[in-house]
Amino acid sequence: MLPRVTTETAHEWRQQTETTREPQAEADDEWRRPGPTPEQRRVDLYAGLAATAIALLSLTLARSTGTFALGPPPSGVEQLIWTVAVPLPLIWRRRFPAVSALAVSVAFIGSQVRAVPEWQLSSWALFVAIYTLGAWGQDRRLSRRLRIGVIVAMFAWLGIAYMLSYSEITAETFADAVGPVPPVLAAIVTGILVNALYFGFAYFFGETAWVAARRQHELAEQAERLRRSQAEVREHAVVGERVRIARELHDVVAHHVSVMGVQAAACRRVLDKDPTKARTALASIEETARQAVDELRRMLGVLRARDGDPEGTRQPAGVDQIAAVVDRAGEAGLRATLGVYGDPVPLPESVSQAAYRVVQEAVTNALKHATGASLLDVRIRYLAQEMEVEVSDDGRATRPANTDGLGLIGMRERITAHGGQLEVGPRTGGGWRVRVRFPLPAGGVV
Structure with missing residues (x-):
């Protein structure tokens, strides 16, 4: 597939893209997608090498069939160099998306200028490079500008290619044309439509992948915040329960123990002199101890009680x-x-x-x-x-x-x-x- 678009189409498509951006786009520009994992880098390496091997196979088949749609090809060594130069940068596509996209774009235009017969897989390599720049570009503004720049450069080159090939059009070129549209206009419109879809999908899918990654990141952050919040709530609940238990124990135990201590001291002082008062004090200690035990049982019953448990419904003091x-x-x-x-x-x-x-x-x-x-x-x-x-x-x-x-x-x-x-x-x-x-x-x- 040979991309054929115009700068006017690129400008209109860019305006449509910018008008559909949400107000949150400026905030999105601040987010940086984490780089690829080691496993993803290995996948890119193997995929890039595989694409290069397939491109060499495509070149071999094109040369074997004599299909030279772009014109007379250069020497075989130069064909090999350009064929390898287009897909090979994909081995760094997620690690260095901007560099990879620029390298693929320059190599693609160079192979077109030199009329290298292998352009099918090269076109897909360009598509993947633009997509990856949109999906993995760290700086969103730079990523958008580079993609638009690459598309404009492609349009400029294709415009030049149209002008150079216009002089070669003869009466026999469209001898079989039977439609109502002039043949030259029909060819231009067809190229515009095909390439608008080509670059539009590459741009759109890249943006979609980046937005999906950002949403996943936000969900992960929300899940982590929720986990921390739940942990804090649990911790606060435990601390609050400990404070409540400590307060209740202090209120119940300290009062009764203090009263028993005072009564025991009074009993000790009058034990020999006034046994009657001593017995009264001991009885009071006994009663206070019984009340302390009752209050402790009540408090423990409240702490242990569940909803509907009769022990938890006992009226407090x-x-x-x-x-x-x-x-x-x-x-x-x-x-x-x-x-x-x-x-x-x-x-x-x-x-x-x-x-x-x-x-x-x-x-x-x-x-x-x-x-x-x-x-x-x-x-x-x-x-x-x-x-x-x-x-x-x-x-x-x-x-x-x-x-x-x-x-x-x-x-x-x-x-x-x-x-x-x-x-x-x-x-x-x-x-x-x-x-x-x-x-x-x-x-x-x-």
Whole structure:
């Protein structure tokens, strides 16, 4: 097949191609397709050598049949050189697509100028070179310009070939023509149509292959991002579950153990002097231990429960159980009081549980760290738009508030989750105070 096209056709085809480009084309220009793998390079080497061997066979057959469509051929050695020069650069077609396409194009025009009789396989080699430049060109703008440049060069050469062969047309050339179209015009139009399809398909298939490679790359990136995102979600879920378990263990264990420690110390001091008080303290320790075990079982049941599991539906501690916490503090030796101010309103279960845990943690800290404390005052206030919980004592803190302690961290997490505010610090006149405000839901105040 001898390509026959015009520069006008190339210009029109280029305009059509540019008008069909998506706005994303500029972004596509920034992507660089990875080079061929070692296996692909080996395939190109073998394919290029095979194409060269077939081209030599085609030359041998053309010379044997005396088919010299392009005119008198050069010497046999020159024919061999041009025949090898056209398909051989295909061995680097994916590794160096621009160099390979230029080499094939120059060799193709040279073989045409020298009227080498082998042009069938050379035409396919040119097609493959243009296609590969479109499919594997690293720089998209350069790739497009080179392909358009090659096509324009082919058009220019073919125009020259038409002009050179026009003087050789005689009356006998189209002696058998019977159609309505003038023979010369019909030959030119046929060449334009054939070569428009030839170069159009080479360009189109190259672009399609490159777009497919880019889409595959994007899918691979999306899959990798999804995999990393899923891994992060799993990791965050594990960390969140660990934090939740640690917070629950701290809230459940620390309070009861602290109460038992204070009661055990009181029992030790009065064991010999007042056995009755010692027995009362031991009974309180026993009851506190039983409550701690019950809460641990409840917590473990919630952690292990699945959807629909009865163990997971057990109601957690809430504001209604704050009185029990205050009573245990009284049993530990403090003069503990509980005051409720305002009209109680129904609270969301999560807010009620958070308030209970705050009081439990504050009482635990008072038992552990408030030296010389004799009074513990717990107050719950139902205001117009919020509920306030305050726990204060009259002792001396043995150390400053540890902002990194697990108890305060858990307290802040619970309060922040409900949009509340936390105040922790020394109280005017001595002692320590923990004050929390939870906003009440709209319409929640009775």
